Amino acid sequence: MTILDGFLFIAIFAIWAILIVNVILTIAGYAYYLKWSRTPPPMLPSAPPFVSIMVPAHNEGIVIVKTVQALLALDYPADRYEIIVINDNSADLLKALQQLHPDRNLTVVNTDKTNGGKGKSNALNIGLQHARGSVISIYDADNTPEHDALRYLVAELLSDDHYGAVIGKFRTRNKNATILTRFINVETLSFQWMAQAGRQQLFKLCTIPGTNYVIRRDLLEQIGGWDVKALSEDTEISFQVYARNYRIKFQPLAVTWEQEPQTLDVWFHQRTRWVKGNIYVVLKNAHKIFTKAGRHIRFDLIYFMSIYFLLMTSLILSDSVFVLSVAGVVHSDINGFSNGLWLTAVLAFVISTFVTITTEKSEMKFSNLLVIIAMYLIYSQMWLVVAAYGMVNYVREQVFHQQAKWYKTKRYK
Structure with missing residues (x-):
């Protein structure tokens, strides 16, 4: 076996190990889905807590009105929640909404x-200074939550004192x-909500997404709010919750x-921010891997x-x-072996991913099977480019002591 074959064997082993982990998460996630589907929904107490819904809005004039209208229509006692929009140059449309709903806490x-x-993170910290609720809820400016989303999130949070936060599905x-x-x-269905369900089933572990979640106010104050250096403030705040011996629960009923993003450029910039943000959080907490605090x-x-x-x-x-082997530039003795494994990996990816979308009956169609195949061939390679670009940019920013910039995701009508 040549040195090239040795490196290739290690690479194949690593790829398969991570693929197997994802398949296991999918199986566990499906088991969680089956168990959850037979569980009665959580119920709010007769005297629900006051909730402060915070919506950071930077140049969000295109979508902010629809979002606020959806929040005003939530199936939660109107006098028991407030909506706080942290308006960073969004639009004067918010004033009109306030005038239309003078009796609401907007x-x-x-x-x-x-x-x-x-x-x-900075916007959320500003909003927290104005919040009155004992429970804080976060929604992005492009969200339209279903009318019962907040009710399920809060009810789940109150069902166990060990829950520091509860997340929903988007x-x-x-x-x-x-x-x-x-x-x-x-x-979103397979690698976000099903993976969340799998981690919940196996490890009682979840990661807060950037939207559609609730968190205890006193816990946030213990943490000191959101880390303004973190581009992935959701991952970072999740680690802080667990560091204080609280758990995060996943409640799929809250949707x-x-x-x-509808264009490659917008998607690329958004995902690059995610990569850099997650690298920052991982490196910030890497020393905890073998400590009791990081268990x-x-x-x-x-x-x-x-x-x-x-x-x-x-x-x-x-x-x-x-x-390079197809081009005849290099030769590997295990190339045929690796190609066979590659085809097997494609099948494992396609089957496990299609299984995840069966939890949404409207998504069970042949066209989505073709989409999944295309995802392995195209979308996964796009993610590879983003991951490499994000890592290089993160290293460059650290070397030259540059402040990471927050990229504003473009919205559409």
């Missing part, structure tokens, strides 16, 4: 040149806009619909490290050898 906190334009509102949004729709987040730390470092390197090496 507050607009306007930022200025001194405290605005500094990212989502779906793609514009899934039929482009082939990219169709990819994202399947990605929100959000708008996803709750150990799986996530190892998983994220494997995805962003081991898997990315392995895929680049494997793809390079495959292309």
